[in-house]
Amino acid sequence: MKHRKNVPIKLSDLVLAFSIVLLVGCHQKEPENTKLFQISEVKEAAIKKGETSENAIELPPFSDGIYPCSDCHKDMVPNPVKRELVDMHDDISAMFDHDKENRWCTDCHDLKNRDFLKLASGKLLDFKESYKLCGQCHGEKLRDWKVGVHGKRTGMWNGKKQYMLCVHCHNPHSPKFKELTPEPPPIRQEDIN
């Protein structure tokens, strides 16, 4: 090839090439290091995209045949006196552990409209909205639950999600999370054959 004759140019070419490599090398590294600091810029882009999440709330976990409550209660005279329940709902009475000293059925269940829950204000609430009732006292938890930090979400991280209601994990009559049997531990190194 002809241009091979121009030997002196080669050295300067080399220097140029070297400096380009150096420059490119620096530029390639940059985005990696600054990525974490560019979050505010990307924020706006994400908002423009209009990513929203829908919340499909599952039905509350009723025991079989317990709902609607009015099936049994419609012919009964409501008795607002706090007492130990016998015959019906004795299971709930036995397990009840949710500020037992100060509270009773009708603090949450409406005395007259049996198929509804009741807020402290007296406002009736569908069982599907029970989280609002819990939120009266546990406002901090309700706030975290709404943004998906308390409780469990399944589905898509960038799309439709399923929420669990408070009562899917916490029995409303005895809300402390129950202990679980752990899965087996990993094999010990000394037990490997």
Added chain:
Amino acid sequence: MKKENSRRSFFKNISLATFSALALSGCDMKALDQFLQQNFRTLSKKEKDDIVKNLEAKYKETYGKEFHVSDDSAMEGVLFGYGLDLSRCIGCRKCVYACVGENNQSREPQIHWIQVLQMEKEKGIDFAHSTVHYNPEKVPEKGHFYVPIACQQCENPPCVKVCPVKATWKEPDGVVVVDYNWCIGCRYCMAACPYGARHFNWGKPSIPVEEINTDMHYLGNRPRMKGVVEKCTFCIQRVRQGKYPACVEVCPVGARKFGNLLDPESEVRYILENKRVLVLKQELNTQPKFYYFFGI
């Protein structure tokens, strides 16, 4: 240069030729292709597609099932982050086994990508006094808390730095992945990882055919070979389709949170902005994208 026609060079050449002929005669074209396959990152889309198609056929032959192997690349504007609520985790290990099932980890010899460490509340986060072998009747045990540890998906991953063949790297969405075909099994990355998050296939991995997850990603849960390193990929085969990782979906207490760090509406961003957050071994400047927090 002087042309060598010596007896020595004759033997050298003939033995080389015989060796290569022998080495090649034993394999079909596909195995040869696989042997000559380049680093995954240097391949074109078409080459990648061909490779995953070949893998699907190969797995079908081996396991007698239909497989889907994906080579989906990272989504634009996404950087994955993970939150784990230390105040909620009860140490039930459901995540460990959901991960094994989802990611086709070897049952024998056993590989677990997630290790759940039991620690004493009195001592705080103290690796020296922690154990993964706790086995009481019921969890949580009094006076203890639990720290599940898998790959921390570092922004500054030491494992990637030490790999002599560039078989492991950080993807644009922040997931550190391994090309099992390129890994030479030197285990430098395991020595470099301060979280013990990488695992080596000392033996041929075994997965029961009926339990194998047929939904795979080339850089994730496809079956591994003996002699390669593997690790958590945030369930790359799921999260690049928009799904939550398997451990998030299975956690019975909802302690695990996942999302896009670049999306201000995401759960992880809320946690980072509103909760008390810590990363493990912060002093090493690995910059994990796995954030432990206290939800209470």
